[in-house]
Amino acid sequence: NAGVTQTPKFQVLKTGQSMTLQCAQDMNHNSMYWYRQDPGMGLRLIYYSASEGTTDKGEVPNGYNVSRLNKREFSLRLESAAPSQTSVYFCASSGRGMNTEAFFGQGTRLTVV
């Protein structure tokens, strides 16, 4: 079972370049999330999607856009990468209803130089 799959695993960008991080889940989950993780900061929510067709801002949305392409896929786009966006990015998904466990992808390590 694949669970949550993120691509790519590693990426180096130059300042100003754009890229899209892909995320797909095969668990028929309604909710999907994008987080970034920085040393000493835990996981900070960038955007989330409670269901197909809806997206909402999290704690740190500036500089990012998202697309909930269908129920399976939730992509994160950096239009003009900045060094401050160097981080590890995690995608997660969870089912509908009160307090269901969230499943995480393996992460994308992004460096912006």
Added chain:
Amino acid sequence: SQELEQSPQSLIVQEGKNLTINCTSSKTLYGLYWYKQKYGEGLIFLMMLQKGGEEKSHEKITAKLDEKKQQSSLHITASQPSHAGIYLCGAGPTSGSRLTFGEGTQLTVNP
């Protein structure tokens, strides 16, 4: 939004010692999750607590949610090097559609 504060931020213990990690919420918790992360890897679900006073155990790890549902503790008995990693508490205000996390606790277990 719900804010979660974890303590301590880092912890170094000798193998065999017991330890406790705390997670305090700024609002009532409707569900509290504990995850473990090894460096450079994704998060592994440990357990979820919902009811005030609830306690769950998995192998040598026990988590509790206090009666007022604003604090949780994670206790490891007889720690082993395999317990090393980052422990994160997470919470969603209602249906989990805005799942947020604490800053994490870095645990090192020395053999």
